[in-house]
Amino acid sequence: xTAPPDTTETARPELEAxxxxxxxRRGFLIALPSWFYLMLFFAVPLVIVFVYSFxxxxxxxxTTLSDLNLDSYRRLWDPLVGQIALRSLTLAVAxxxxxxLVSYPFAYFIATRRPVVRNLLLVLVMIPFWSNFLVRTYAWxxxxxxxxxxxxxxxxxxxxxxxxxFTNTAVLIGLVYGFMPFMVLPLYAALERMDWxxxxxxxxxxxxxxxxxxxxxxxxxxxxxxxxxxxxxxxALGAYVTPAILxxxxxxxxxxxxxxxxxxxxNQPFGAALSFGLMAVMLAATVVYxxxxxxxx
Amino acid sequence: MSAVGLRPKSPVExxxxxxxxxxxxFFYAPILLLVVxxxxxxxxxxxxxxxxxxxxxxxxxxxxxxNAVRNSLIVAAISTVVSTVLGTxxxxxxxxxxxxxxxxxxxxxxxxxxxxxxxxxxxxxxxxAQTFTMLEGAVGWSxxxxxxxxxxxxxxxxxxxxxxxxxxxxxxxxxxxxxAAADLYAGRWQAFRRxxxxxILPGVLGGALLxxxxxxxxxxxxxxxxxxxxxxxxxxxxxxxxxxxxxLINAVSTVMLLASMVxxxxxxxxxxxxxxxxxxxxxxxGDATL
Numbered sequence: 001x002t003a004p005p006d007t008t009e010t011a012r013p014e015l016e017a018x019x020x021x022x023x024x025r026r027g028f029l030i031a032l033p034s035w036f037y038l039m040l041f042f043a044v045p046l047v048i049v050f051v052y053s054f055x056x057x058x059x060x061x062x063t064t065l066s067d068l069n070l071d072s073y074r075r076l077w078d079p080l081v082g083q084i085a086l087r088s089l090t091l092a093v094a095x096x097x098x099x100x101l102v103s104y105p106f107a108y109f110i111a112t113r114r115p116v117v118r119n120l121l122l123v124l125v126m127i128p129f130w131s132n133f134l135v136r137t138y139a140w141x142x143x144x145x146x147x148x149x150x151x152x153x154x155x156x157x158x159x160x161x162x163x164x165x166f167t168n169t170a171v172l173i174g175l176v177y178g179f180m181p182f183m184v185l186p187l188y189a190a191l192e193r194m195d196w197x198x199x200x201x202x203x204x205x206x207x208x209x210x211x212x213x214x215x216x217x218x219x220x221x222x223x224x225x226x227x228x229x230x231x232x233x234x235x236a237l238g239a240y241v242t243p244a245i246l247x248x249x250x251x252x253x254x255x256x257x258x259x260x261x262x263x264x265x266x267n268q269p270f271g272a273a274l275s276f277g278l279m280a281v282m283l284a285a286t287v288v289y290x291x292x293x294x295x296x297x
Numbered sequence: 298m299s300a301v302g303l304r305p306k307s308p309v310e311x312x313x314x315x316x317x318x319x320x321x322x323f324f325y326a327p328i329l330l331l332v333v334x335x336x337x338x339x340x341x342x343x344x345x346x347x348x349x350x351x352x353x354x355x356x357x358x359x360x361x362x363x364n365a366v367r368n369s370l371i372v373a374a375i376s377t378v379v380s381t382v383l384g385t386x387x388x389x390x391x392x393x394x395x396x397x398x399x400x401x402x403x404x405x406x407x408x409x410x411x412x413x414x415x416x417x418x419x420x421x422x423x424x425x426a427q428t429f430t431m432l433e434g435a436v437g438w439s440x441x442x443x444x445x446x447x448x449x450x451x452x453x454x455x456x457x458x459x460x461x462x463x464x465x466x467x468x469x470x471x472x473x474x475x476x477a478a479a480d481l482y483a484g485r486w487q488a489f490r491r492x493x494x495x496x497i498l499p500g501v502l503g504g505a506l507l508x509x510x511x512x513x514x515x516x517x518x519x520x521x522x523x524x525x526x527x528x529x530x531x532x533x534x535x536x537x538x539x540x541x542x543x544x545l546i547n548a549v550s551t552v553m554l555l556a557s558m559v560x561x562x563x564x565x566x567x568x569x570x571x572x573x574x575x576x577x578x579x580x581x582x583g584d585a586t587l
Contacts, residue, residue: 026485027394031402034383034390034456038405041453045424046408049416052423102320109317121317123565128324131557132514134531135550138538139327142334142547147344149330177327209309238413240517245538255415262419262521272423275416282411 053272061266072273081257081274088254089281091168092236095175099183099232100225102176107187107224108217111194122188129181137174137245144170144246166248174242179235183228190224191217230289234282254278328554335547352548362549365533372444372519372529373512376451381505383452384459385497391460392467409457418521421450425522442524450522451512458511459504466500467493506564510557 054068075081110121128136143150144165151162164170194217202212240255247253252260254274261271338349356362387406391399409417425446429439440446474496478488494501516531523532530553537546 023394024396027390027399028396030386030394031390031396031399034387034460035402035405037383037452038409038456041424041449042409042420043405045420048423048427049420105313105316106320109313123561124321125324127558127561128328130510130561131328132531132550132553134514134516134535134538135331135553136327138534138546138550139331141538142331143327147341177323180324234411234413238415240415241535244535255413258415258419259517262422268423271419275419278413279416282413286411 049272049275052268053276055269055272057267057269063268072269073277075270076273076277084252084254084257085277085281087168087251088237091172091175091253092233092239094172095179095236096183096229096233098172098176099180100229103180103183103187103228104221104225107184107191110184111188111191118192125181125184129185133178134241134245137178137242140170140174140177141165141245144173165246166251168247168251170246171239171243171251171253174246175236175239178239178242179232182231182235186227186231187221187224190221190227194220226289230286233285233289237282237285238278331547332551332554334544335551337544337547340544352544353552355545356548356552359545361528361533362530365528365530368444368447368527369513369529369531372447372451373509375448376455376512377505377509379448380452380455380459380508381501384456384504384508385463385501387456387460388463388467392464393472406457406460409454410461414515414517417450417454418518421446421453421518422521442522443527446522446524447519447527447529450518451515454518455508455511458507459501462504462507463497463500466497466503470496502567503564506560506567510560513556 051065051068052063053072054070055063055065056067056069056071058064110118110125113121142148144162145151146161146163146165148162154160154162164173198216198220199212202216203209207215238255239253240259243251243253243256247256255278258271258274258278261267261274265271334345335352336348336350337345338351339346390396391403391406412420425442429441433439470493474492475488478492479485483491514531515529516535519529520532520535523529528536530549534546534549534553537543537549
């Protein structure tokens with residue numbers, strides 16, 4: 001966030017103020033089309049969902065807004081919702097932790113290569129990341145199927161057939177696979193920017209490799225850890241495609257529960273209240289994480 | 298994945314190299330397997346019989362698939378162009394100007410990135426339904442859900458992603474370059490077109506490709522706002538996947554993978570090309586017209 005370039009140097013304050021006003025007007029005009037678009041197609045829809053969450057579902061599956069009430073929010077304390085929320089939260093936390101544990105040494109390895117090798121490895125990370133999420137998730141459905149290649153391999157080796165599809169484990173694998181690049185890239189960026197002479201200095205002062213990592217590398221890479229964790233946690237918590245493809249009837253997560261409230265149960269107020277609950281948890285997680293991250297920096 | 302270093306390979310280094318190798322296997326094995334099985338003649342996905350192009354012939358002969366491809370391309374083209382323009386102006390306004398209400402606007406721009414897919418989908422569905430009902434009541438006519446609603450929704454989430462990418466590029470740019478142009482009597486617009494735009498072009502192209510990818514990828518928002526007969530490819534494939542595994546999906550998926558490979562190649566090529574254009578623009582007698 002740099003200050004606007006002051007292109008006109010004038011000695012007279014009133015001229016300066018006038019040019020500043022002109023600049024502000026120009027900035028506002030440039031922002032106006034996208035501001036208008038986001039207001040109409042983002043802010044207004046957000047407000048509509050908020051209003052709907054206080055509405056009432058009629059017997060025909062429509063929503064009436066004539067009598068606004070808190071019923072849908074009261075239903076959020078239903079044990080079934082609690083169960084689904086807990087499952088979603090557990091899976092999102094597990095996904096984030098696994099992604100972090102696997103990605104850190106991986107990103108460290110890439111960041112410490114020669115520039116040519118480093119760029120090549122980065123492109124290799126980006127390729128699956130750019131390919132369609134649905135396709136990548138579907139690939140695991142093929143792999144994990146009970147007559148799929150993994151299962152056949154296991155049986156050929158004299159083991160049991162693999163029955164992972166439609167379980168929480170399958171959803172977890174899908175989430176880790178789908179969101180890992182979101183962890184690798186910020187970690188890589190943080191490690192690559194790091195001043196490695198600080199590590200050398202620590203070693204010069206007789207720190208062993210582990211101490212140097214714990215006292216220098218890890219604290220310096222924390223912004224990447226925080227960014228990566230948020231980038232993985234948030235989409236994992238609201239995931240819809242992965243549980244819909246790899247999960248079964250007993251692995252409903254918040255994302256597909258909201259969708260089913262809208263499309264199958266036709267209970268828009270409850271679905272809207274759920275969406276807002278989900279958003280509240282995400283914003284809270286983001287704030288808490290940033291706070292804790294900032295404290296330890 | 299050879300470990301390059303000036304010091305001899307330590308055990309830690311060796312462990313990290315093999316770990317990296319395993320991660321790459323994890324990244325690529327499912328994708329490669331899908332490609333291999335798309336050439337399998339068997340109707341059962343998991344059992345290999347013999348290589349054939351049977352499923353590809355079926356994909357290209359399938360009217361619903363081809364229709365979905367056409368819809369995807371139309372939506373992606375519209376939403377990429379509009380969101381790239383609007384996202385770039387957003388980035389410029391936020392990074393280069395100060396105006397009233399800027400902080401609120403700044404927050405508004407980041408919100409679509411944080412908000413989960415599902416919430417975004419719900420928002421757009423209720424918004425369009427509500428608007429169409431009101432239009433019906435007011436003028437007795439209302440548009441219907443279809444490619445229009447899909448494009449409008451995609452633009453709504455793409456603007457933010459483009460803005461973030463372009464803003465990152467603008468942030469690295471030395472504002473003194475624009476000042477120098479102004480000192481040489483370039484107008485505001487001229488300075489932008491001749492200096493700023495060529496320099497941020499890699500960012501703009503990166504943002505555009507991100508928007509294109511997100512639009513071609515989206516399942517959740519699209520399936521909520523798609524009307525009858527206006528299905529995009531991912532939504533169509535999602536329907537197939539949920540109904541059951543058929544080898545047809547393997548072939549469609551492989552084609553989609555191929556399309557994203559082409560996108561990556563174009564992206565890398567364009568950014569390199571953009572770099573040389575910037576150098577040409579910076580040269581004394583270089584023509585900066587793009």
